[in-house]
Amino acid sequence: MSKWGKFRTILFLIFSGVIIVGLFSYSVWGDRIPIEEIRSYVEASQKAPIIFMSLYAFLSMVTPTTPLMAIAGVLFGFTEGTLYSLVAGMVSASIIFIVSRLLGRLFIENILEKESLEKFNGYYDRVSKRGLTAVVILRITPIMPFNILSLLMGITKISFSDYMLGTLIGLIPSHLVTVYFGSLVLTEAFREFSLYLSIAMFLVVMFWVMWKKPVNS
Numbered sequence: 001m002s003k004w005g006k007f008r009t010i011l012f013l014i015f016s017g018v019i020i021v022g023l024f025s026y027s028v029w030g031d032r033i034p035i036e037e038i039r040s041y042v043e044a045s046q047k048a049p050i051i052f053m054s055l056y057a058f059l060s061m062v063t064p065t066t067p068l069m070a071i072a073g074v075l076f077g078f079t080e081g082t083l084y085s086l087v088a089g090m091v092s093a094s095i096i097f098i099v100s101r102l103l104g105r106l107f108i109e110n111i112l113e114k115e116s117l118e119k120f121n122g123y124y125d126r127v128s129k130r131g132l133t134a135v136v137i138l139r140i141t142p143i144m145p146f147n148i149l150s151l152l153m154g155i156t157k158i159s160f161s162d163y164m165l166g167t168l169i170g171l172i173p174s175h176l177v178t179v180y181f182g183s184l185v186l187t188e189a190f191r192e193f194s195l196y197l198s199i200a201m202f203l204v205v206m207f208w209v210m211w212k213k214p215v216n217s
Contacts, residue, residue, distance in 0.1 A: 016205045019067050020198050027195035042075045049076070049084050056088035061096060065089065065146045069175055073182020081179040086171060093150050093167045100154025131162040139170020 042048045052075065056068050068088075072081035135158065138149060153163055185194075 013205070013209075016201065020201050020205070023194045023198035023201065027192070027198065039075060039077070049080070052076075053084050053088040053091070056085060057092040057095070060089060060092040061147050066174075066178055069178035070182035070185075073179040074185045078180050078183040081183065082175050085179060086168070086175050089146070089171055089175070090164065090168060093146070094160075094164060096147060096150035097154045097160065097163055100151045103154075105155040131158050132166045134158075135163055135166025136170045139167055140173060 052072065056072070059068060069081075069085045072085040075081065076084060135153065143149070144152075150167075
């Protein structure tokens with residue numbers, strides 16, 4: 001595994017741990033957490049959207065974006081949460097694409113894992129030729145993480161405008177669903193469900209760690 005891969009794995013485990021602990025804590029002590037007051041404070045703050053979008057844009061470069069979308073729904077509600085997460089996601093996607101294009105294919109191949117490169121090589125010609133349509137399809141389908149896909153797009157021949165428009169169209173469905181899910185956190189039904197969700201996430205992470213662990217021959 002490359003150094004970049006190890007760094008991403010560590011961040012993923014830390015981030016997943018925080019989410020699991022948060023869900024479990026919410027299921028047990030949710031009635032004591034003043035989420036409504038927190039949301040009211042966030043909505044009243046003019047700096048909150050800027051701070052959130054900045055953190056989202058940075059974290060989405062190294063961690064999964066799904067929890068960040070859900071957090072947007074928790075803090076800002078469905079409409080504003082969707083808007084802020086989309087804007088931040090587009091900023092992150094543009095930065096990663098530009099950096100990837102500046103660094104070049106050889107550098108990107110050196111920092112990414114072999115599996116990601118092999119998976120993307122099958123789509124390389126289609127992305128370069130079909131442009132916008134290919135980006136939309138790849139963004140909608142869960143082929144690989146958001147940040148990895150953005151890096152790999154940078155080393156194709158696709159234009160920046162097609163990449164950005166395709167990314168926007170491709171991100172909208174997942175953002176709508178996930179932010180809406182996050183906006184439901186304040187309901188009693190979700191608090192009861194969060195215990196089972198935390199257990200499910202814990203099991204998924206454990207299976208993922210076992211699967212990623214090298215097998216000694």
